[in-house]
Structures are given as structure tokens and as C-alpha cells.
Amino acid sequence: MRAIIIGAGIAGLAAALRLHQIGWESLIVERAPHRRGGGYAVTFGGIGYDAAERMGILPALQARAFITNELVYHKPNGQRRFSLNREAIAATMGSRSMNILRGDIETVLYEQVHDNTPIRFGTTVTAVNQNDTGVHATLSDGTVEHADLLIGADGLHSTTRTLVFGPEDNYRLDLDHMVAVYMLDKRPAAIAEGTTGTLSTGGRTIAVISIGDGRNVAFFGYRTDRNLGNLADGPHKVLPQVYDGMGWVVPEVLAGMKTTESIYFDTISQMVVDRWSRGRVVLLGDAAWCVTLFAGYGSALAVGGADLLGTALRDNPGDFDAALTRWEAELRPEVERKQKLGQRVKSVYAPANPVALWLSQLPLRLAALPPVRRYMARRFIKG
Ligand SMILES: Cc1cc2nc3c(=O)[nH]c(=O)nc-3n(C[C@H](O)[C@H](O)[C@H](O)COP(=O)(O)OP(=O)(O)OC[C@H]3O[C@@H](n4cnc5c(N)ncnc54)[C@H](O)[C@@H]3O)c2cc1C
Known part of the structure; x- marks a missing residue:
């Protein structure tokens, strides 16, 4: 079985790893000319932490996690208003969660897939066609790639979503x-x-x-x-x-x-998409459900969602409709809870x-x- 994955962010790389673990081949198509580093700090926990443990990458993530010694809230004049020490921060985070740079999660995933999954940098998808036997993606380098499944993991402003599901404005909640x-x-x-x-x-x-x-x-x-x-x-x-x-x-x-x-x-902005798949095209990560930094859970959902997707595909061989329906039913309640949380935090x-x-x-x-x-x-x- 073969997948084309659009996007080499956390969702795309995690999907490639999970698919490799269940015996699939993948091609990753990434618009950026090379890998991104650093990024921003995220709290990584919940279903992402559980999935990372199952996928065998937890130790590598923990090795790159960082601990904040003190979180200081300042007054407008710069004086300290109040602070949380290491122990208080750990208590608010819980034990199965870590602080890590987004780019470091990507690095850990990249190290797992770069030997087994080709990544075509500086390339994007320009057209997607599908029928009962497969999906065909036309890429910006002029090639046409064929696969059993196409995964749109190309983030908040996903081109895959626009091509297959319709304009971003139909789904974006600012x-x-x-x-x-x-x-x-x-x-x-x-x-x-x-x-x-x-x-x-x-x-x-x-x-x-x-x-x-x-x-x-x-x-x-x-x-x-x-x-x-x-x-x-x-x-x-x-x-x-x-x-x-x-x-x-x-x-x-x-x-x-x-x-x-x-x-x-x-x-x-959140992405509120009524169904995350259309036939053999499935959205994953921010492209499908961006919950925003207000929910503080997008990287967890990207890894957790990729893990569950792989499991659903493994357990329903050849039946994409059954696999994607089961996957979405399992994941959607968690996504909707986090989207509601994001909307509450906004205020x-x-x-x-x-x-x-x-x-x-x-x-x-x-x-x-x-x-x-x-x-x-x-x-x-x-x-
Ligand atoms: C400031 C900030 C703080 C956050 N804090 C947290 C937190 O505390 N906890 C948490 O869990 N989450 C947090 N998040 C959310 C989390 O970072 C995202 O949900 C997660 O990184 C999404 O990963 P992704 O792979 O779905 O999308 P992205 O990271 O957007 O990756 C998409 C990839 O696709 C590529 N791409 C885009 N378009 C195309 C195209 N047309 N063709 C080919 N490739 C393309 C991009 O270059 C990129 O590599 C935060 C987000 C922000 C912005």
C-alpha cells in the first residue's frame, strides 16, 4: 500500500512513521525548500504522549524536552506580579506531558522516517483526482504520483483541503x-x-x-x-x-x-470541517481540525491522530471507507472538546x-x- 503525504510538519511526519510501522510506503511532498527548525514552544501531552509511547519515540522526545525553572508574570512597569516555580509548573502540566519546541518534535519524527520515506522538498500539489482504484496527485515539479491514499497534512491553510474540500473560507473560524x-x-x-x-x-x-x-x-x-x-x-x-x-x-x-x-x-483560527475525508483523500492535523494555541493541543492531536489513522488502516485492510469512518469517530469527540476549549480561552x-x-x-x-x-x-x- 502506498500513501502520498502533503506536508512534512508534525502531522505529515508522524503519519509517515506510523504508516511505515504498518508496512506502507509513503512519499512526502513539502513546499518548503528544506526542513524548518526551532519554531515555538509547545506543551505536548494527552493522546499525543500516549501515541508517542506506542510509536517508540517517547525517549527521543523526552531527551529534547525542556523544563522551565520559573514562569514570571510581570506588571506593565516590568516589576514582578507573581510567579510559578518549577514544582507549580509541573503540577499544572501533569506527569504525562512535556514542554518541547515544535521543531524538535519534527526533528525526532524526521530522524525516524528519513531513511525509509522519500521527502520531495520545494514541491506542492496542484491537482488531485481519484477513482475506485486509487488517487493521482499532480505535483508542481510536473510529475503525477499514484497512491492508494492521499493525506493532506499541509496545515491551517491547506492546499489539499482547498483542492478537494473547497475554499478555506467555508471552514475557517477566526x-x-x-x-x-x-x-x-x-x-x-x-x-x-x-x-x-x-x-x-x-x-x-x-x-x-x-x-x-x-x-x-x-x-x-x-x-x-x-x-x-x-x-x-x-x-x-x-x-x-x-x-x-x-x-x-x-x-x-x-x-x-x-x-x-x-x-x-x-x-x-480554527478549522471546522464536517468530515475529514473524501474517498481516498484524508486531512490530518491543523489542515483538518486546527484547534489553535488557545487549546494548546494541536501537536498532540497531530501525533495522536496519525497513530490512530495507522491503526484504523491496519485493522481495515483495503476498506478505506470503514477505516476512515472508524478513525474519525474515535478522534472527533476529542477534537471537538479541544475546539470548544479554544473558543472559551479566546475570551x-x-x-x-x-x-x-x-x-x-x-x-x-x-x-x-x-x-x-x-x-x-x-x-x-x-x-
Ligand atoms: C504559537 C503556537 C503555540 C502552540 N502551542 C501548542 C501547545 O502548547 N501544544 C500543542 O499541542 N500544540 C500547540 N500549537 C499547535 C501545533 O503547533 C500545531 O497544531 C501543529 O504543529 C500542527 O502540525 P501540522 O503538521 O498539522 O501543521 P503545520 O505545522 O502547519 O505543518 C504543515 C506542513 O505542510 C507544509 N505545507 C503547507 N502547505 C503546503 C503545500 N501546499 N504543499 C506542500 N507542503 C505544504 C508546511 O510547510 C509545513 O511543513 C501551537 C501553535 C502555535 C502557532
Whole structure:
């Protein structure tokens, strides 16, 4: 059996690994000219953690995971408002979950597949046709590839989805926020090594995450319902406008944009797709169900979804309809729960008003109190 996988992100690489484990061959088609590194920090847990364990990649992921020594919430003047120490952070995360860079998850998966799965970089899909016997993908390099199944793992703005399921506008649910993330060449002096500093005011949040191995991530998330900036203008123009006058480490972090290798800058949008497959074409990961960073679960769903997809294909040989129906029935309730969570978090994330901000941080403030921390540690870590 053979699959064409569009996209070499977490979902695409995880699908290639799982399919290899069940005896399939795959071809991965990736638009970028080469692999992406770094990215941003994600919390990886839940069904992704379980799947990683089953797929045999958990030790490699754990070796690249990082632990935050302290999470500090700042006041607009830069002073500390409150903080969570290592123990409190661990308690809020639970024991089967880790902090890791998105690019490091991709690296672990890539190391598992690059010997057994060809990846065609700098290439995209331009047409997809299918019949009862197979699926044919026309690629931008002029070739036509044939396979039993085509997996669209090409992210939020999936070309596969547009070609086979229809325009993105039919499925995109904007959550009225923008996000920008990039790696910083230099850690601001005000952020201690191995810690995360964050400041939220006036509908804008900035965070600097020091991984502790010399790598640092700058994160910006802000509300757009106050017309703060515009996607088409690009981050170099928009971020300085939106974060103007915010003080603290903001000017230094904005200056870091000039030397960074790449910037992730996009709307925070969910993908709500009624059915994730059409015949022999199936969407996976953000292309199918993007839950957004508000849910903090997209990488987990990408790996968990790939694992379950492989299992469903293995257990229903030759019957794609049965396999994809079973797979979706198993996964959809979890995705819908996380999408609802993402929509709820939207209303408390980067609130514009100070009282709402104080309330939104209350659970974290409570988690910082020793008795609550001890309770959470008992409940989530030892329990
Ligand atoms: C700031 C931020 C924080 C996050 N935090 C968390 C978190 O804490 N926990 C968590 O679990 N998740 C988190 N997520 C979500 C998580 O990162 C994503 O859900 C996950 O990376 C999705 O992987 P993917 O492979 O589906 O898509 P993507 O990572 O978008 O990968 C898609 C791949 O397809 C390629 N591609 C795109 N178009 C084409 C095309 N036409 N042809 C060929 N290739 C193409 C792209 O170059 C890319 O390599 C966060 C996301 C963001 C933005």
C-alpha cells in the first residue's frame, strides 16, 4: 500500500512513521525548500504522549524536552506580579506531558522516517483526482504520483483541503487574535536563563521563553477586535505598531525580529470541517481540525491522530471507507472538546480590561500558593 503525504510538519511526519510501522510506503511532498527548525514552544501531552509511547519515540522526545525553572508574570512597569516555580509548573502540566519546541518534535519524527520515506522538498500539489482504484496527485515539479491514499497534512491553510474540500473560507473560524513567534538570537538580560517572562496588558501579550540551552523564543499574541494591525502588512510593520509603548523587554525583543531566520505570523483560527475525508483523500492535523494555541493541543492531536489513522488502516485492510469512518469517530469527540476549549480561552486570553486580566490569571496565582501547589502535586503528579 502506498500513501502520498502533503506536508512534512508534525502531522505529515508522524503519519509517515506510523504508516511505515504498518508496512506502507509513503512519499512526502513539502513546499518548503528544506526542513524548518526551532519554531515555538509547545506543551505536548494527552493522546499525543500516549501515541508517542506506542510509536517508540517517547525517549527521543523526552531527551529534547525542556523544563522551565520559573514562569514570571510581570506588571506593565516590568516589576514582578507573581510567579510559578518549577514544582507549580509541573503540577499544572501533569506527569504525562512535556514542554518541547515544535521543531524538535519534527526533528525526532524526521530522524525516524528519513531513511525509509522519500521527502520531495520545494514541491506542492496542484491537482488531485481519484477513482475506485486509487488517487493521482499532480505535483508542481510536473510529475503525477499514484497512491492508494492521499493525506493532506499541509496545515491551517491547506492546499489539499482547498483542492478537494473547497475554499478555506467555508471552514475557517477566526478567533479574533493574531500570533507572532520567532527565535531570538540573544536572550534579553531581564529574562533569566531557563525561565519564561510574560506581560499582558491592553489586549496584548508578550512572552519570552528561555529554553535553557541557549535558544530563546519570542511570542506575541494580541486581540484584533480593536483593529490592532493587519496580517497583510507583515510582522515587521504590524508588531511595532501594536506593541508600541509597552516597555519592559518589548523594544529589545522587537529588535530581534531583524536578525531572526523566520517569523510565524498568522491569525488564530480554527478549522471546522464536517468530515475529514473524501474517498481516498484524508486531512490530518491543523489542515483538518486546527484547534489553535488557545487549546494548546494541536501537536498532540497531530501525533495522536496519525497513530490512530495507522491503526484504523491496519485493522481495515483495503476498506478505506470503514477505516476512515472508524478513525474519525474515535478522534472527533476529542477534537471537538479541544475546539470548544479554544473558543472559551479566546475570551480570557490577553483581555483588554485590567479586572478581566486579573481574573484570567487567578487560577495561576492560586497554583503558585504552596497549599494549592501541594494539592495539585498530589493530585496530578503522584496520583
Ligand atoms: C504559537 C503556537 C503555540 C502552540 N502551542 C501548542 C501547545 O502548547 N501544544 C500543542 O499541542 N500544540 C500547540 N500549537 C499547535 C501545533 O503547533 C500545531 O497544531 C501543529 O504543529 C500542527 O502540525 P501540522 O503538521 O498539522 O501543521 P503545520 O505545522 O502547519 O505543518 C504543515 C506542513 O505542510 C507544509 N505545507 C503547507 N502547505 C503546503 C503545500 N501546499 N504543499 C506542500 N507542503 C505544504 C508546511 O510547510 C509545513 O511543513 C501551537 C501553535 C502555535 C502557532
